[in-house]
Amino acid sequence: MTTFWFIVIAFLWTGYFVLEGFDFGVGALLPLLARGPAERRQVLGTIGPVWDGNEVWLISAIGAMFAAFPAWYSGFLSEFYLAMVLVVVGLILRGVGLEWRGKVRSGTEAALCDAGVVTGSVLVAFLWGAIFGNLLFGTGLATVLGGALSLSLAVLHGAVFVSLKTEGAVRARARLAALLASAGALPVAIAGLSALPSGADSVPLWVTAGAAMAALAAGVALVWRRREGWAFAATATAIALATASLFGALYPAPLPGLTVAEMASAPYTLTVLTWIGLVALPGVIAYQSWTYWVFRKRLTRV
Amino acid sequence: MEALDLARWQFGVTTVYHFLFVPLTIGLGVFVAGLQTAWHRTGKEHYLTLTKFFGKLFLINFAMGVVTGIVQEFQFGMNWSEYSVFVGDVFGAPLALEALLAFFLESTFLGLWIFGWDRLPKRVHLACLWIAVIGSNLSAYFILAANAWMKHPVGYEVVDGKARMTDLWAVLTNSTALAQVPHVVGASFVVAGVFVLAVSGYRILKDRDAKGLLPRKADFATPEERSRKNPDMWRTSLRGALVMTAIAGVVVAGSGDLSGQLLREQQPMKLAAAEGLRQDTAGAPFSPVPGVEIPYLLSLLAAHDPNAVVQGVDDIQERFEAQFGPGDYTPNLPVVFWSFRVMIMLGSAAIGLSVLGLWLTRGRGRRARNVPTWFAKACVLALPLPVLAMIAGWLLSEIGRQPWTVAGELLTAASVSPGVTTTEIAISLALFTVLYGLLALAEAGLILRHVKAGPEVTAPDSDSDSDKTVLIPRQLQAESRPTLMY
Structure with a gap:
């Protein structure tokens, strides 16, 4: 049961990184992809209806950690205290910027909102990788490499998403941005992912990490061949597999010296949570998918 | 100051601040959904404008x-890791449920509502808003159930120094929660209702000319202008808010009465502190x-019996020392005493205003000119009353809980994260305070600006970065802005 809940939490984090990954990428790339107010609206319009729902994957992951592994939740958050402060500050800046930019005056006020979106997106995308890198290896290099990995993957993923969801000049620039981002993302990902399977029983980890690298490479090739939908599927798969490798490396001790079994809630709590999760999660996935279907059209400049 | 004090200040500041916005989300969401439903049912344009x-x-x-x-969700783990480890098995469950069952609904369907005006069939679009606001209200239930458990823990046992849930149903149907949920949610509707009253009152005052007269329908050149400037629609929103506030007021009073009785049984120290009864x-x-005493009233309120015994602070302190060992088990008496009074007085004033307004505007034609000027002014001035009452209520509830985080089980002093330093908390507290202060100013300014501008073109610059809620005919809207409403 504890292993099952570890997998559930890994799944929630995976959903978060895959979905918010492109939200962060889109936010980070805003000044590079858009020229002028109309294009800025176009770029941010790609994530407008969905980013808030995507963020709830994080709220759920953290909430599930609290309920299923209280010591993991509290140790994780209090160990990385200042980093977590910056994460929530980044999420505040980004969230307020995204929600308010359509309701403020143009010029300085809109620019401030955009600055919040860019800063928040870059900061949080970097921090998650840095936090997990530090958690696994505890070195400064791992922290920076982890941050670079999560930020570059998010940027690539976001660029591919924009190229999939827009038309015109923005779409062309997004493709270029994706190709440029992959020049950074590929080496960093190869270095970072191959560091993950360092344990003894690491064959499955090598397979997942290898598959993540392969999906990433495939994504880049598909961007090159202008198969945007497939490219997005590939980068999404790469992030999902990279997250799976991360949690594979964290298992069975997601905090140094503390195993999931030691940190888990009692069987009663885990059982009721399982039933509720089994009912709720498929529904969440269904109606969030429906959202993407409703807003499936490419955005033109308006 | 020690890390513990700073951590408490940070929790207090961020939580009170969070709860400035939450009540408005809870109550105003339902109000807007009601307006859209009215538009859907009647097809009257002014409902859409509103x-x-x-x-x-x-x-x-x-x-x-x-x-x-x-911030709230992260903060338990960041600053209160000992608390989180002790309660996670029980307290984490409603939090996880809140995210899975409420926040996903709220965020996803609100996104659909914001961007779905021209994408979804009208009926489905309306349903999205209702689902989102149901999500908001559901989240209030879960978090209040978690909060109630801290004051009156049920459905658990303590094993190896940790609380273990034995009965989720007991946690979710905790009597404390069942009294607190209608109290807080009802108060949220009062906050939102008075907000709408203040906005409507302001618009009615603003639309009057120099002689204090409102424009008549004949004064407008085009039907579009009439639908935008029609002052009578503010009477509609005013009346709606009056009804909502008055009904919510009854719920708040009734559940408050229930909470008072539960206090006597479950949290005698808080009740004693609220009265300063020694x-x-x-x-x-x-x-x-202070100085004015109404005999028997506290017993009457807390037990519905004028002769009932209410425990006093000093006697409870003695009993707690006998039960839990030496220590100070008395909360900050002046704060609890005054927040109790502020809550009751300002809350009653806000609710009283709504009842008075219902009387004043009763059946005298559906026209804004029938709203007395002085009443419209009173509505504007009343804006802070329920908000302050709400804050006072939370201070009463949570400072009155001290020195416990979990009543009778875990002390606040034993709940704080041992590894987080004073410096770290000082940094985060300063950062949150500054950031929150700036954002509060920005939000207040933004709301004020939109209220002043009214439901017209908000940005004159056509090439602006802001999305406009220009009330151009819908078919035109669909052409010019296919994807980006708001």
Whole structure:
């Protein structure tokens, strides 16, 4: 049961990184992809209806950690205290910027909102990788490499998403941005992912990490061949597999010296949570998918 | 100051701040959904105008509720790791349920509503808003159930120094929660109702000319102008808010009465502190202000029996020392005493205003000119009353809980994260305070600006970066802005 809940939490984090990954990428790339107010609206319009729902994957992951592994939740958050402060500050800046930019005056006020979106997106995308890198290896290099990995993957993923969801000049620039981002993302990902399977029983980890690298490479090739939908599927798969490798490396001790079994809630709590999760999660996935279907059209400049 | 004090200040500041926005989200969301439903049912244009106008104010506020809520979820682990480890098995469950069952609904369907005006069939679009606001209200239930458990823990046992849940149903149907949920949610509707009253009152005052007269329908050149400037629609929103506030007021009063009785059984120290009652007293009096005593009233309120015994602070302190060992088990008495009074007085004033307004505007034609000027002014001035009452209520509830985080089980002093230093908390407290202060100013300015502008063109610059809620005919809207409403 504890292993099952570890997998559930890994799944929630995976959903978060895959979905918010492109939200962060889109936010980070805003000044590079858009020229002028109309294009800025176009770029941010790609994530407008969905980013808030995507963020709830994080709220759920953290909430599930609290309920299923209280010591993991509290140790994780209090160990990385200042980093977590910056994460929530980044999420505040980004969230307020995204929600308010359509309701403020143009010029300085809109620019401030955009600055919040860019800063928040870059900061949080970097921090998650840095936090997990530090958690696994505890070195400064791992922290920076982890941050670079999560930020570059998010940027690539976001660029591919924009190229999939827009038309015109923005779409062309997004493709270029994706190709440029992959020049950074590929080496960093190869270095970072191959560091993950360092344990003894690491064959499955090598397979997942290898598959993540392969999906990433495939994504880049598909961007090159202008198969945007497939490219997005590939980068999404790469992030999902990279997250799976991360949690594979964290298992069975997601905090140094503390195993999931030691940190888990009692069987009663885990059982009721399982039933509720089994009912709720498929529904969440269904109606969030429906959202993407409703807003499936490419955005033109308006 | 020690790390513990700073951590408490940070929790207090961020939580009170979070709860400035949450009540408006809870209550205003339902109000906007009601307006849109009225438009859907009747097809009357002014309901749509009001929906979009209050919808925009709702969304400006919603953003702040969401982002400050993330801090809350992180903060238990960041600053209160010992607490989190002790309670996670029980307390984590409603939090996880809140995310899975409420926040996903709220965020996803609100996104659909904001961007779905021209994408979804009208009926489905309306349903999205209702689902989102149901999500908001559901989240209030879960978090209040978690909060109630801290004051009156049920459905658990302590094993190896940790609370273990034995009965989720007991946690979710905790009597404390069942009294607190209608109290807080009802108060949220009062906050939102008075907000709408203030906005409507302001618009009615603003639309009057120099002689204090409102424009008549014949004064407008075109039907579009009439639908935008029609002052009678503010009477509609005013009346709606009056009804909502008055009904919510009844719920708040009734559940408050219930909470008072539960306090006597479950949290005697909080009740004693709220009155400043030192000794166990039969037929305890109530002092509206120090020095004035109404005999028997406290016993009557807390037990519905004028002769009932209400326990006193000093006697409870003695009993707690006998039960839990030496220590100070008394909360900050002046704070609890005064927040109790502020809550009751300001809350009653806000509710009283709504009842008075219902009387004043009863059946005298559906025209804004029938709203007395002085009453419209009173509505504007009343804006802070329910908000202050709400804050006072939370201070009463949570400072009155001290020195415990979990009543009778875990002390606040034993709950704080041992590894987080004073410096770290000082940094985060300063950062949150500055950031929150700036954002509060920005939000207030933004709401004020939109209220002043009214439901018209908000940005004159056509090449501006802002999305406009221009009330151009819908078919035109669909052509020019296919994807980006709001």
